[in-house]
Amino acid sequence: MPLLPLPRSNAGPSLLSELMMNKYYFHQPFNRQMAMFKMIGIKLPASTINGWFQGSCDLLRALYARLKEIVLKSDYIQVDESTIPVISNEKHKAQKAYLWMVRSVMNNLVFFHYDKGSRAQKVILPLLKDFQGALQTDGYQAYSIYEQKKGVLLLGCWAHARRKFSESLKEDKTGAEYALAQIAKIYQVEQMATDQNMNYKQRAELRKRLAYPIMRAFEKWIEGYYPKALQGGKMSKALVYTYNLFLRLSRYHLDGRYLPDNNGAENAIRPVAVGRKGYLFCGNHDAAENAAIMYSLLGCCKASDVNPREWLTDVFSKIALYNSNYDLDLADLLPHNWKKSNSCQNIPKTPTSFD
Structure with missing residues (x-):
């Protein structure tokens, strides 16, 4: 046996x-x-x-x-x-x-x-x-x-932030669509790096040059748009969630190994x-x-x-x-x-x- x-x-x-x-x-x-x-x-x-x-x-x-x-x-x-x-x-x-x-x-x-x-x-x-x-x-x-x-x-995790804005589309279509468009631009940078077979160092440099300015402008937009959102509504909660976590969300650009979500x-x-x-x-x-x-x-x-x-x-x-x-x-x-x-x-x- x-x-x-x-x-x-x-x-x-x-x-x-x-x-x-x-x-x-x-x-x-x-x-x-x-x-x-x-x-x-x-x-x-x-x-x-x-x-x-x-x-x-x-x-x-x-x-x-x-x-x-x-x-x-x-x-x-x-x-x-x-x-x-x-x-x-x-x-x-x-x-x-x-x-x-x-x-x-x-x-x-x-x-x-x-x-x-x-x-x-x-x-x-x-x-x-x-x-x-x-x-x-x-x-x-x-x-x-x-x-x-x-x-x-x-x-x-940008995917969690994106989900919050997707859930806000029915309540505030204009604001939610703008937010989703900005997040899409961030992922377009990732796709660009992938399509060009960039290594980690090159990807980090591309993020710093293209993605980081998008994120900074998006953060300022959130600050200006929050007073216009329905207080206590889904859009307001999405803005607060994203703004409070913005430092964490933007740090992925520091290293090409890090993922946006x-x-x-x-x-x-x-x-x-x-x-x-x-x-x-x-x-x-x-x-x-x-x-x-x-x-x-x-x-x-x-x-x-x-x-x-x-x-x-x-x-x-x-x-x-x-x-x-x-x-x-x-x-x-x-x-x-x-x-x-x-x-x-x-x-x-x-x-x-x-x-």
């Missing part, structure tokens, strides 16, 4: 891979998978599958910790949050909890973090306590503290939104933490264009050795490194509903 991933279990790497991938990549709850197995004559009790799930996540926990370490050592990250329903033992019903997402832009790596479902600032402070570099977020107030932290450059983070977090429509909720905080592990590692598979079935099967067959031998670096098993070492570029890409 080959060495199996879980002690006292006959579940092989390919079976564990299929269960995990179907739930966290194709968003099929375990009860649906049980029904599918039953149709081909295989009866798997819920307790057995839940045990395999917990055991699989325990196997991958150290790899997940290594991923977090690598992401937080990078010097440019994007952070966002998404809701995930979790059953409360006290109230015996699902309550809204939060997963935090951290994405290393240059390495194209992502991890999710769960801390009792809290969205409070007390969660992000210890998580990013050693981070140094550029931090890109939306306008959530919890991130404001990083304006004062030495070594951290706080960046904003954190759309990449929102794309990385989308599977959580799709998944919660399928399995509806997590049974407890432990299950939510395990979900964070699976979303993190499978999210890296998607970012590196790695076949998740191939990757999970191989990792489940090797992870016990890596967990017990400290001379081996778990980072070698992360999807982007695994892809290089296994020359798996030619593996057919799995059709996915992960988007």
Whole structure:
């Protein structure tokens, strides 16, 4: 018998891979998978599958910790949050909890973090306590503290500002259309740099020459237009939101690596939104933490264009050795490194509903 991933279990790497991938990549709850197995004559009790799930996540926990370490050592990250329903033992019903997402832009790596479902600032402070570099977020107030932290450059998201003005079109078409046109000009500069295959230094110089004057003029327009907007209306709120964050929004021009928005983070977090429509909720905080592990590692598979079935099967067959031998670096098993070492570029890409 080959060495199996879980002690006292006959579940092989390919079976564990299929269960995990179907739930966290194709968003099929375990009860649906049980029904599918039953149709081909295989009866798997819920307790057995839940045990395999917990055991699989325990196997991958150290790899997940290594991923977090690598992401937080990078010097440019994007952070966002998404809701995930979790059953409360006290109230015996699902309550809204939060997963935090951290994405290393240059390495194209992502991890999710769960801390009792809290969205409070007390969660992000210890998580990013050693981070140094550029931090890109939306306008959530919890991130404001990083304006004062030495070594951290706080960046904003033009996509969020644009969304506010789009929502104002029906209320103030003239003002909203003007604002959207100015933001479009900013993105036209980005497209110009892309079309000309500019490197990071050239892109930063182009932004300084073309985009920064547009942003400065837009800021002055906001100051002059605010008294004309309906107080308390959508246009007024869009102007206040953009004006209060203008320093963050304009800083992306300082470095050609920085992006004008954190759309990449929102794309990385989308599977959580799709998944919660399928399995509806997590049974407890432990299950939510395990979900964070699976979303993190499978999210890296998607970012590196790695076949998740191939990757999970191989990792489940090797992870016990890596967990017990400290001379081996778990980072070698992360999807982007695994892809290089296994020359798996030619593996057919799995059709996915992960988007």
